[in-house]
Amino acid sequence: MFGKFISALTRALLVALLFALPAILMPTISADAVHIMLLFALFAGMLVFIEYVSAYPSIIEFRYAPPFNRLRFLAVFLTVFTLSVIARGDAAPNAFTSFLHALGYIVGDAIDFPYSPVRLMVIMLPNNASAELLSEVRTASGMAYLISLCTLAIFYFFVRILGWPARNGAFNVWVNLPLFDPTAGGDVLPRLQRDGRLNIALGFLMPFLIPAVVQMMSDLIDPIHLDDPLTLIWTITAWAFIPASMIMRGMSMLRVATMINENRRRAYAAARGVQPA
Numbered sequence: 001m002f003g004k005f006i007s008a009l010t011r012a013l014l015v016a017l018l019f020a021l022p023a024i025l026m027p028t029i030s031a032d033a034v035h036i037m038l039l040f041a042l043f044a045g046m047l048v049f050i051e052y053v054s055a056y057p058s059i060i061e062f063r064y065a066p067p068f069n070r071l072r073f074l075a076v077f078l079t080v081f082t083l084s085v086i087a088r089g090d091a092a093p094n095a096f097t098s099f100l101h102a103l104g105y106i107v108g109d110a111i112d113f114p115y116s117p118v119r120l121m122v123i124m125l126p127n128n129a130s131a132e133l134l135s136e137v138r139t140a141s142g143m144a145y146l147i148s149l150c151t152l153a154i155f156y157f158f159v160r161i162l163g164w165p166a167r168n169g170a171f172n173v174w175v176n177l178p179l180f181d182p183t184a185g186g187d188v189l190p191r192l193q194r195d196g197r198l199n200i201a202l203g204f205l206m207p208f209l210i211p212a213v214v215q216m217m218s219d220l221i222d223p224i225h226l227d228d229p230l231t232l233i234w235t236i237t238a239w240a241f242i243p244a245s246m247i248m249r250g251m252s253m254l255r256v257a258t259m260i261n262e263n264r265r266r267a268y269a270a271a272r273g274v275q276p277a
Helices: 002-025 031-053 068-088 095-111 117-123 131-160 188-217 229-272
Strands: none
Touching: 002 031, 002 068, 002 229, 068 095, 068 131, 068 229, 095 117, 095 131, 117 131, 117 188, 131 229, 188 229
16 A cells, blocks of 8 residues: 555656646746646646555556556656757757757758648748747657657557567456446447547547647637747647557557457357367
């Protein structure tokens, strides 16, 4: 029990640090913004602590199937940290901020080709946007998208090469998928396959659709002002992380469906007294 408490507290502190990171790294942020960020950090930390200190999960999926959530947290942390350091370079430049800014500029410029997600983020900006803002959005989008792609590649390696989640022992579908209702009707296998493919498709399309939808609705509502560093950091992070998280969830559900299908085949073969192929 004490070990679970320490583990939940550690996760809560890390999540709180994630939300407070821009306020810690950026010297020019206002006091009101600091208070808001600390409030969000406290709320997120309490939510994670309550979730992990309880015996059964209620919101967080794949809690007992590492490194799914660890990879997602690491991706968000690296994205927020990198973008915060790059934004810090405008007020307090040093060698590290200059290096990350140069790396982000190279990556953003390389990914900024016609119809790419980075290009769509850049053209989403209003027509009167300055060249400096265009460069900042391109740099931040390139770095965030690169981190999300690397996260997906690492998770694909765990799934396809290392056999996640079977390598961690017995896998409980109902505990690791608390938001999936097995009694909603029909066989769980096609439902898992359908939800997995839907998550992958939406995750692939969202980086392209979000900038297009924002640009189309800019005439009806006020556009997002990315000239504010905090808005830029969290907008770009959400734009890159949410689709990657959906793709990871889709890959996980398809993997779970494959495991269920394999277990059924072995059970049917054992019932017939034959060896499965």
